[in-house]
Amino acid sequence: MILRKASREEVVRLRSIADYQFGWPAGDHLIPGDCLVGISPATRRIREVYGDEGLIAVLRAHDYQFSLSLLGGRLLKSCFPPPRHRVVVRAPLESKSVPTRLVVEVDPLLRPGDEVLVVDESDRLLGVGRLRMPVRDILEGCAGEAVRVRKLVVEKPGA
Structure with a gap:
């Protein structure tokens, strides 16, 4: 896995995926502007999203949707009421x-x-x-x- 800082366009795209999957404003809460992304060496596509505290989510290859980590779960929980x-x-x-x-x-x-x-x-x-x-x-x-x-x-x- 190749780890690097996400470009501005990638952050916008990742936030759009999160907003589509979880509803607005999930993208702003889940994906920080200074996130790191894990790139698959074989496909050169984003597979993982990291924040300051660690792994936030993994992008599934078959549908390009997020699978949340515990950190991602805590972030999602904080932006939506029960x-x-x-x-x-x-x-x-x-x-x-x-x-x-x-x-x-x-x-x-x-x-x-x-x-x-x-x-x-x-x-x-x-x-x-x-x-x-x-x-x-x-x-x-x-x-x-x-x-x-x-x-x-x-x-x-x-x-």
């Missing part, structure tokens, strides 16, 4: 699969395949992942995996 982009669960996550029985609330605007923030009932970020079922099926209590979690927030011992 329940936007959130799946609220009632118990701490112990695995990377959220069954529908644990879901308390879901953003009604979400669709299967959307990037979601998995939060507890007090809106603390537990993880980021991808919605696997339609919201209607989740709320009706159909059995199955509601969210496939990609990254879990790890609680530090003694914290």
Whole structure:
């Protein structure tokens, strides 16, 4: 991966992708003006976006949409009020699969395949992942995996 500072045009394009995927003003919150980008050596396309604190998101090759890191999840959470982009669960996550029985609330605007923030009932970020079922099926209590979690927030011992 080739790491370099993003050009002004690349920042505008990345912010446009984020605004399209998550809604305005996600682009301004997720993509800092001085971000670094990871370029694929094979395709010469942007694959990763880094901020001051680390990896924010990865651009998926097949659809050129963002897969969020935990940092990206925190940034997205800070720019939208609940329940936007959130799946609220009632118990701490112990695995990377959220069954529908644990879901308390879901953003009604979400669709299967959307990037979601998995939060507890007090809106603390537990993880980021991808919605696997339609919201209607989740709320009706159909059995199955509601969210496939990609990254879990790890609680530090003694914290």
